[in-house]
Amino acid sequence: MNIIPKDNPGCTNPPNYKNTTAFIDSVASLTLLQQQAVYKLALVQERNKTLGTPNGSAMQTSKTIELLLPKLPPPARKGYTVPGITNNLVSVAELCDAWCTVFFHKYGVDIGFEGKTIGRGWRDRPSRLWRIPLTSEGGDRITPKTNPTDFTSVGNSMYHIQAN
Numbered sequence: 001m002n003i004i005p006k007d008n009p010g011c012t013n014p015p016n017y018k019n020t021t022a023f024i025d026s027v028a029s030l031t032l033l034q035q036q037a038v039y040k041l042a043l044v045q046e047r048n049k050t051l052g053t054p055n056g057s058a059m060q061t062s063k064t065i066e067l068l069l070p071k072l073p074p075p076a077r078k079g080y081t082v083p084g085i086t087n088n089l090v091s092v093a094e095l096c097d098a099w100c101t102v103f104f105h106k107y108g109v110d111i112g113f114e115g116k117t118i119g120r121g122w123r124d125r126p127s128r129l130w131r132i133p134l135t136s137e138g139g140d141r142i143t144p145k146t147n148p149t150d151f152t153s154v155g156n157s158m159y160h161i162q163a164n
Contacts, residue, residue: 013124013131021131022088024095024102024109024121031067031079033088038134039065042078049080059084068135071118072111073098090132104130 014020019037030049033039042064049061061080067090069077076098079090092102101112109130111119121132
């Protein structure tokens with residue numbers, strides 16, 4: 001039985017979040033996006049990769065892509081599309097291999113590079129996992145609307161995205 005605390009941290013996902021956000025995943029070895037997600041095709045298309053899944057079946061990548069997150073170092077922007085996956089996944093391993101740092105906390109996630117925070121994400125309420133935007137359009141800074149410990153006055157959304 002999955003018990004979610006009454007003070008479940010997180011925020012309401014933006015519209016069209018299935019195409020414009022990704023879970024930041026510490027288990028994924030590669031960054032994998034749905035075919036309908038937002039991305040740019042990579043100039044060099046690599047051979048398709050075969051991926052194992054938790055149920056033992058295999059999946060294949062179909063395109064090599066580049067994330068639309070220009071603050072990430074180039075190696076951290078590389079990913080692949082996979083037909084039929086249900087969620088976009090950004091690999092923590094790929095971020096760390098590109099010298100980024102990833103800091104998870106109760107309300108969100110911070111991605112750093114060369115001592116600066118270059119991206120932030122939020123805690124998805126339904127899953128309690130961490131999401132990041134797949135583009136930097138509309139700003140890339142997420143700030144609390146109110147005191148994060150005051151859950152009753154926050155309403156449905158604890159955070160809002162604020163343009164820089």
